[in-house]
Amino acid sequence: MRKSLFMMITVGVTLASAADLRSAIEVPDASAIIAKDLLGPAKKFTMPKGCISDDKEAIARGSFIFHNLNGKKAKENPPKGLSRKGADGKEKQYGNCVACHNIEGAKGGGNVGPDLTNYNEFFMKTGVRDNKFVYQKIADPRIDNPDTHMTVNLTTGLFTEREICDITSYIVSIKK
Amino acid sequence: MLAAALVGVLAFGGEQFAMSDADRAMYAEMLENNPADMDVESGSELLDEYADGDEGLAKFLGVSEDALPAYIAGFPRYIEKLGMVVGLGQTLQALMADNGHKPLALKSEDMFSMLAYTKSIANGENINIDVKANKQMKEAYALGDEVFNTERGGRGLSCMSCHSPDVIGTILRTQPLPDLGSKENKTAATWPAYRMTKSSMRTLQRRFQGCMNNALLAVIPLGSKEMVALEVYVTEKAKGREIAIPGLKR
Numbered sequence: 293m294r295k296s297l298f299m300m301i302t303v304g305v306t307l308a309s310a311a312d313l314r315s316a317i318e319v320p321d322a323s324a325i326i327a328k329d330l331l332g333p334a335k336k337f338t339m340p341k342g343c344i345s346d347d348k349e350a351i352a353r354g355s356f357i358f359h360n361l362n363g364k365k366a367k368e369n370p371p372k373g374l375s376r377k378g379a380d381g382k383e384k385q386y387g388n389c390v391a392c393h394n395i396e397g398a399k400g401g402g403n404v405g406p407d408l409t410n411y412n413e414f415f416m417k418t419g420v421r422d423n424k425f426v427y428q429k430i431a432d433p434r435i436d437n438p439d440t441h442m443t444v445n446l447t448t449g450l451f452t453e454r455e456i457c458d459i460t461s462y463i464v465s466i467k468k
Numbered sequence: 469m470l471a472a473a474l475v476g477v478l479a480f481g482g483e484q485f486a487m488s489d490a491d492r493a494m495y496a497e498m499l500e501n502n503p504a505d506m507d508v509e510s511g512s513e514l515l516d517e518y519a520d521g522d523e524g525l526a527k528f529l530g531v532s533e534d535a536l537p538a539y540i541a542g543f544p545r546y547i548e549k550l551g552m553v554v555g556l557g558q559t560l561q562a563l564m565a566d567n568g569h570k571p572l573a574l575k576s577e578d579m580f581s582m583l584a585y586t587k588s589i590a591n592g593e594n595i596n597i598d599v600k601a602n603k604q605m606k607e608a609y610a611l612g613d614e615v616f617n618t619e620r621g622g623r624g625l626s627c628m629s630c631h632s633p634d635v636i637g638t639i640l641r642t643q644p645l646p647d648l649g650s651k652e653n654k655t656a657a658t659w660p661a662y663r664m665t666k667s668s669m670r671t672l673q674r675r676f677q678g679c680m681n682n683a684l685l686a687v688i689p690l691g692s693k694e695m696v697a698l699e700v701y702v703t704e705k706a707k708g709r710e711i712a713i714p715g716l717k718r
């Protein structure tokens with residue numbers, strides 16, 4: 293059965309020339325795909341007015357973005373103001389920050405990045421960090437650390453300023 | 469010996485790690501009986517049908533059948549007939565064309581099987597890729613290095629973001645970040661491999677695509693110059709490691 297199929301697609305038994313051989317193999321272009329996909333240079337951002345808030349809904353959105361990968365994988369429905377799909381109709385990407393960071397309530401939190409548990413207590417109250425630092429870190433961590441292994445979230449256009457504010461608000465908030 | 473190494477890798481407790489006891493039991497069983505053995509076997513039959521098996525392949529590559537295993541352990545290679553550095557899949561496509569057949573697509577299941585069989589011819593050999601063998605290999609290695617380090621995609625990540633020495637071993641969402649060159653992983657020597665989480669056998673280039681997809685990098689096609697270059701780069705990391713195909717992965 294398999295053999296007969298082979299006979300049908302057999303194009304001849306003569307040996308192919310070098311040029312034929314080369315044209316017989318797949319060598320698709322990838323350079324254009326990569327060129328379109330490149331990360332821009334590190335960018336400094338200014339925190340918009342009213343960025344950090346203790347509004348429950350903003351913090352809930354920030355938390356949801358922190359703990360989930362994307363609209364398809366999220367088990368629970370996103371909170372008010374966030375949807376499973378982006379403006380372009382494609383599934384919305386979230387932060388998946390938990391892949392690298394532990395934090396209150398993390399499920400399967402990673403340790404590629406520092407533990408963000410008790411962030412307010414350890415980093416904010418002590419004055420080691422401020423809102424501006426956290427906002428910039430999430431927007432583009434390369435400003436603080438050019439060799440960072442962390443994701444770039446605003447320069448890439450993955451999130452809006454508002455969303456970076458929501459995530460920042462979540463991290464600096466006092467959690468129960 | 470292999471089993472001992474795997475026990476080492478899998479002996480994590482606690483819920484932080486993705487492998488449950490049930491997973492581990494399944495893994496142990498699959499070690500005895502890798503489902504991808506069947507793919508390799510069918511790949512062997514396909515190579516017989518398309519190109520006179522090992523003999524036809526050796527002839528096409530211009531080496532003796534005795535020298536074939538060590539030669540295969542050096543892929544990706546610069547093949548003069550093709551005028552470029554190619555992986556085993558592309559070599560098989562050329563071989564098929566040379567035998568008067570329409571080549572299988574690189575991403576076809578039968579191609580994966582044939583590729584796995586072909587690489588398994590080198591089982592027991594150590595990876596002997598020579599990235600300085602000629603100008604073309606030097607260029608491919610340099611390009612692979614560049615692609616591996618290129619930050620891109622929705623999250624601005626490169627392969628290096630997760631596979632650089634300073635993060636290896638840390639945990640990314642329950643998965644320890646693997647060292648692609650280590651004795652334990654010997655990555656390039658163990659792909660094609662059966663992936664338990666995908667219930668199918670995948671090739672090394674297909675595995676790269678998996679990481680691109682997960683990390684939101686635009687996926688580049690199998691066989692592209694950049695993909696082959698990445699394979700050259702990652703294979704060099706496992707140089708000297710013993711080839712054991714098919715591998716078995718989470």
